[in-house]
Amino acid sequence: MPVERSQDRVILRHPKGATAEILLYGATVISWKSGSKEIAEPLERFFVSSKAALDGTKPVRGGIPVVFPCFGAPTHPEHVRLAQHGFARSEIWSFGSIVMDNEAGVSVRLTLESTPSIQEKFSKPFELAYVVTLAEHQISTDLHVKNVGLSTTGPLEFQALLHNYIRAPSREVSITPLQGVSYYDKTEATEELKATAKVENRLEVDVKRTTDFVYENAPGSYKISWPTGVVEIRTKNFPNVVVWNPQETGANIADMEPKGWEKYVCVEPGYVRGFAKLEAGESWVGQQVITIIQ
Numbered sequence: 001m002p003v004e005r006s007q008d009r010v011i012l013r014h015p016k017g018a019t020a021e022i023l024l025y026g027a028t029v030i031s032w033k034s035g036s037k038e039i040a041e042p043l044e045r046f047f048v049s050s051k052a053a054l055d056g057t058k059p060v061r062g063g064i065p066v067v068f069p070c071f072g073a074p075t076h077p078e079h080v081r082l083a084q085h086g087f088a089r090s091e092i093w094s095f096g097s098i099v100m101d102n103e104a105g106v107s108v109r110l111t112l113e114s115t116p117s118i119q120e121k122f123s124k125p126f127e128l129a130y131v132v133t134l135a136e137h138q139i140s141t142d143l144h145v146k147n148v149g150l151s152t153t154g155p156l157e158f159q160a161l162l163h164n165y166i167r168a169p170s171r172e173v174s175i176t177p178l179q180g181v182s183y184y185d186k187t188e189a190t191e192e193l194k195a196t197a198k199v200e201n202r203l204e205v206d207v208k209r210t211t212d213f214v215y216e217n218a219p220g221s222y223k224i225s226w227p228t229g230v231v232e233i234r235t236k237n238f239p240n241v242v243v244w245n246p247q248e249t250g251a252n253i254a255d256m257e258p259k260g261w262e263k264y265v266c267v268e269p270g271y272v273r274g275f276a277k278l279e280a281g282e283s284w285v286g287q288q289v290i291t292i293i294q
């Protein structure tokens with residue numbers, strides 16, 4: 001079966017051997033196995049901490065958590081009751097449909113609508129859909145956001161981000177092309193410094209030291225390279241990208257496995273500087289395509 005469903009997850013199987021596993025909790029992709037053009041054997045491409053909770057008790061430490069409607073601590077007056085990174089990553093989504101099932105791709109659609117408990121924290125009417133498509137050497141994830149309110153309920157203002165934990169040796173990775181792009185450094189000590197734009201001067205960005213950078217007008221396509229691998233992320237409608245690796249400070253993260261930070265780099269396309277705005281009836285789609293190049 002190319003699409004296998006159980007109570008808490010969906011498994012996609014591509015006829016050429018790739019697989020992907022999505023928890024309904026948070027619509028979190030928790031595994032993507034794919035070979036490359038050189039190696040047929042499917043390898044795990046995402047990092048998930050061995051200490052991550054997969055039972056819906058807290059957001060998953062790894063894979064692709066979906067960040068919506070706020071990135072980091074809430075800053076918008078309508079988001080003040082929300083937790084860090086919003087609620088999409090910690091709600092149970094519904095299985096919608098199989099979108100495609102052939103050699104070009106195996107694809108499913110999950111949905112999240114507001115519930116009374118979400119409304120207590122976030123009153124704006126919305127509908128989310130998340131389409132995950134698996135191809136031979138590629139996974140695509142598209143987040144659809146719709147304002148299903150009336151003009152009287154006002155615009156839906158949100159941030160969104162796909163928090164990819166790319167499995168790679170963090171001390172050896174480089175991310176390109178970010179040279180010349182302005183960014184905000186969340187590791188700075190004061191709010192004033194965190195809010196001060198800097199310009200990336202490196203041809204190849206690394207994460208050998210604690211890194212938590214929010215790039216502003218980012219190019220939209222990124223290459224993540226290390227001595228034995230290259231992964232490409234192409235995006236649409238995500239004007240920002242976050243590069244995060246805590247290095248040794250990762251030891252302070254409760255659900256991080258020992259030295260887990262050595263095994264991944266987060267490269268996270270998002271709309272996180274300012275807010276996307278949808279009037280009643282309008283929709284927005286943010287897309288990413290992650291491809292194994294080598």
Ligand code: TA6
Nearest residue numbers: 072084085163186212242244268
């Ligand atoms: O996207 C980077 C970031 O916002 C970092 O600041 C870091 O805290 C990380 O996400 C993880 O956040 P979490 O809430 O999952 O612990």
